[in-house]
Amino acid sequence: MTRPVRKDALRNYQRLLETAEHAFTAHGTHAPLEQIARDAGVGIGTLYRHFPNRDALLAALLQERWIDQAALAEKLHEEDGDPVEALRTWLTAVARGTLLYRDLPDACLRLMSDPESEMHRAWKQVRDGGDRLLERARRVGGVRSDVTTVEMFALVHGAIAALHKSAAHHPGTVSDASRMIDLLIDGIAAPTAPRHPST
Template identity: 35%
Template sequence: MLTMSATTPPARRPRADAQRNRDHILDVAEQHFGEHGVTGSLDAIAKRAGVGAGTLYRHFPTREALLAALLAARDDELVARREAIRTGSTDAAEALDGWLRALTDWASAFDGLPEPLRAAMSAEASPLALTCQGYITTTDEFLADAQREGSARAEVRGRDLFLATLATSWARGAAMADESSPASMADLTRTGWATTQPPCDAPRSVLG
């Protein structure tokens, strides 16, 4: 077990101006990626934020690090939806369906976001990898409840359902998509994991 030496100085908190720069860069990146998608120029973000490119890269060495920080800022919203689903759903299948729809919304925050999320799943060093794994774990929990209930097929994996939400998010921005595409894709995903299908007039998830 490591112990701190009496001569080891305590970790210093970020300087106030450095924290302000970081927060400002995140605000500008949120706007820029919202307008141009996740492939938007990082140098353009630095210029728009009024800082040098070196300042941006000191805070966020890679595009993935910047995206991870932006998504972390959205964690509270997704966690709130998760808890609302757990308390508001009438059965495990409805809860799983609601969670997958919430994930689809989350992965649609910026145009092109599903691709770096997908890539991060096979790149452990990516700052996005831990983000993805955390939500795969939550998906596994919802799925396990539905499988115990008998409403989800036993061979389905949470990892595959997470990938399905990324595919649905991608389809939302596809040139051929229309306003009915997201619901249709979500229904197709449910067809893949559910053991039985709800009647056509069954109400959707309260959070869908």
């Protein structure tokens, strides 16, 4: 059997998480890890023992939120409302989640597409939730048939990232996020070959 974690280790782990949350919020996902360790009252070595790299730290912070996103998809799926509206609601929530820290969208895309990541299980749940919502919307003809959950995520995260980067010199643009999402949804929702509406 394996011993329980020593309580100083646990305390440091939690302090690091809290401090990292603040640092990422204030300075984006590239906030210096040495600063985080210092602010947590801990040596840099301790940080690296608990979190072997920046992504591991980010992953620990995001895990919970991703599971929440999967749960929201499940809830929307069961509520049985308008499928396209459900998709819109969900993607908006996803977008809001990725607005948390500067450069978070980049990190999310990295974590998502890395099969070695510890986030892969959580990401799989999110993707499954998205698949269900997408599939339902597709059945009522509300969504073009060739779009995937992964692509939706790429587009949403890409749009948010672009927003962040443009906003660096034109602050205030972040509120445009929902308009971008609308635009994306309309693209996703459009019939597959919309500009020659033959059929």
